[in-house]
Amino acid sequence: MPVPFVDLQAQYRSIKAEVDAAIQRVLDTSAFILGREVEAFERAFAEYVGAGECVGVSNGTAAIQLALQACGVGPGDEVIVPANTFFATAEAVSTAGATPVFVDCDPVTYNLDPNKIEEVITERTRAVIPVHLYGQPADLDAVFEAAERHNLLVFEDAAQAHGARYKGGRVGARGVAGCFSFYPGKNLGAYGEGGAVVTDDAEGARRLRMLRDHGSEQKYRHELVGYNFRLEGIQGAVLNVKLKHLDDWNALRRQHAARYRELLAPLADSGALALPFEADYAEHVYHLFVIQTEERDSLQRYLSAAGVQTGIHYPVPVHLQPAYAALSHREGDFPNAEAQAQRVLSLPMFAELNGHQLKYVADALADFYAEAAAAAG
C-alpha cells in the first residue's frame, strides 16, 4: 500500500466546493494582489492566534525578515537562532542584514535550549528566534526570562505550528512578532506561496504593511525602500476557507500521533526507536511526526521500498551549511543538533491519513526491526 508523506489532493477533495467558490470570487473581482480576501484573512487569522494585527506577506521567510526589519533589527546586530531548524530561520536574519548566532537544541524536545541563550549573548545581541519545531511550542517562559534579563526582542518562528498552544495561548501571539509560513505542506497551507506576521504593535504592523509593498502606504508615495512581498488574493481566499478547518485538522493530526504511539510502543520500549516527546506545557500540532533511530538511513530505504514516503528534517544543521561557512563553525559545535540530523526520520503525517495507512506504516517499521534482528542472528 503506497502511503504518501502528505496528501494535498485528499485535502483539496474534502473542501473542493468551498475552495472553488472562494477562488471564483477572486477571479470575478480581479483582486489578485492583497485586496478584500487578504484583508478578511488577516482579520480572521489575527483573531485566531489572539494577536491585535496580522500582515499577510509573500512567504514565511519574508515574514521573518520583515518582522526583524520592522523592529529595527539589521546590520551590526546579532540574532540568536537554533542550529536545528529549516534554513530559512537563519537566512531571514541574514537577509535582514543581521548575523545569525546559533545555539544547540534540547535533545528531547528538539527545541532551542533556553539555558544556552545566555552563553552566546554579546553587546550586539538584539533578538532571539525560538522555532516551534515540528509543531511543538518551544519553552517560551524560559526563553522570555532570558530575553527579558538581557533586553532582547523575541520573534517566534511559528511556521510549523499554526494553532499550537503554549500553556493555553496560541503560539505567535506572545513575541514582539509571530511569523508564519503558508507553504502548501504546512498545517495551514496556501495553494502557492504565502506567509504572515502577527503582532500586537499597531505601529509595527503599519511599518510591516509599508515594507511588504515598496515602502508605500499611499499609491506612488514611498516613505522608505521596501520590498514586493505582498500576499496574493487567491491565497488569501484559500487560506480563509482553510482556517475554518485548521482546528479539526490539528485534532486529527494529534489523533494520528496518538495512534502511532500506540502502534510503535513495543519498538520504543525495546529501545529500537524514540517517539516524539510532548512537553507538559505544550499542545503539539504534529506538523511532523519525528522518530529517532540509529538505523535511520536503512530504515528509510526499507520504508521506501514498502511504498512508505518519509522525510528527514533536517539532514544538515544550519551551522554546517556551506552558506554559513564564513561563520567558521565545525562539527562538534552543537552536538545535540548534529546527533539529531543523523537520527531523525519523519513518518507520514497529515489530517486525511487513515487507520489502514497508519497500521501499514507501523507494520512496516516492525518488519524492518524484526528482519534486522533475524539478520543479526
Ligand SMILES: *Cc1c(COP(=O)(O)O)cnc(C)c1O
Ligand atoms: C517553512 C519554514 C519557514 C519558511 O517559510 P517559507 O514560506 O517556505 O518561506 C521558516 N521557518 C521554518 C521553521 C519553516 O518550517
